[in-house]
Amino acid sequence: MTELKEMARLLRRDVLEMVMDIKDGHLGPSFSSMEILTALYFGGVLNLDPDNPDWEDRDRFVLSKGHACPALYAALIRTGVIPETEKFTLRYLNSRLQGHPDMYKTPGVEATTGPLGNGLAMAVGMAKGLKILKKSSRVYALTGDGELQEGIIWEALTAASRHSLDNLCILIDHNRRQSGGLISDVGGSMPIREKLEAFQISCLECDGHDFSDLLRALKDAESSGKPTAVICHTVKGKGIDFMEDENSWHKRVPTAEEFEAGMKQLEGVTV
């Protein structure tokens, strides 16, 4: 667990540096997903071959909340799938690190996402496709909680359940916030677990910043025998105190002072 905490700390620093460099990108949503991505890529969950990102028996990870891609790129750089030299090309012209994930351009990116909800429906297609191809690979999709307001989410979940996609794990970054503020204020009340269960999705919950809890839930999801959602309770902006639960950091660029203060908080201290 110490190693994972250390990795999450490094990834947060990477993300902050990348966003500071281009002065654009989503910090808050990236930070709330940081432990989830770390657990998947560095906690032995995803079965991948960094030397062969297109290995046909790999597990798939779809970042349905595509705006958190700085976190995904940072993870792919540290797994070695994306060269370190591309770190400071986020959102640059001619870069492979597009503003939202691009499966065609970027190695290790499994789906072109960003338009909310689409990633989950693509993941459903992948999970079904892998079953047709008789592969034992699993598909993980990470959605936001505000993202669950999209209609396509519920179309996709209906199909996931109809096709008994027990190889599909839906991770929900439940930070209780969306772009415009608190979910309860913007999108209305969202009884996530009740809604998912009504759609016959098996539900687990965990602390989305606690590796032992996250890994336990991810393990349990493998044996549920149904499409499974892991509701990860998180804090938007997690890791830098003045960003935590402060919605303006959904997509805000730090000042030089804020950047220094943030980097200092991420200096050798595990979150």
Add this chain to the structure above:
Amino acid sequence: MSISSTRRAVSEGILDALEVDKSVVLVSSDSALVIKAQDIIEEYPENYVEMGISEQAAMAASAGLASCGLKPVYVSYAVFATLRACEQFRNAVAYPGLDVKVVGANGGMASGEREGVTHQGLEDIGIVRTIPGITVISPSDAGQVRKAARAMFDIPGPVYLRTGSGRDPDFWSEDTDFIPGKTRSFFDSGSDIVIFAHGFVLSQVKSACEVLTEKGIGVKAVEVATIKPLNEKEMLGHLHGAGAVIVVEDHNVIGGLGSAVTEFVCDNCPKKVVRMGLNDRFSESGSPEELYQKYGLTEKDIVEKAIKLLQD
């Protein structure tokens, strides 16, 4: 005039493809029966993915299936595949260039016929044509649709195939081939006017050509079934020496083949182009004949338009 089902022809084309390629997968949003696909479902249950009534998820899931190396063909109505699922078609399918084939039934007012405007694909070609990377095909009868539905799996990347109501007039003889990207002349008595057309209007175009020829007007008629990409070399050949151009299609006059030809003519060999189609308005319920009469796509309309064009 004999009638066949272009919708059933899609199923036949998919079955032809499945015979040689088991990676073909039919994706349905409760729309498999639109193309009468019972035998695909029975013979190839593993190659049938029913998504339920959910056009957007079906389009995006098709992208997911394609990303695993399968060859999904998503079947829906033209209006829902290109409008309701338009964003998924663009972002999840076309932008990554995935190998997803999309079939839109009820393409045009006559194909939507008595269903009314909500179920008639009147802008579908215009919409998909403005999205980069989608091959757009609109065959003209059931025999051609079957061959096009088979051939589209050999076209890399996304393809949009427009089909009809299931009661569609036959035009070509059964042994006529279908080659994606090729244009085909079906009448030639001279070069006063060249008419480009696609879909289920070819028979009235042909009879209009006969009438015009009797009146001493030389006219050439060309089917352009692959609307995007246009076969530029062949188009230049057809346009060479032509006095004026008419485009006839069952589609809004904005965005369809009429627009494609106008753009091409302006860029390459400027001359007068008249677009015939649905005149930037909604149609209504009715029989195909009644609709073509009311909205101006009959043999008589084409003849009048051509004569007026030559007088101007």
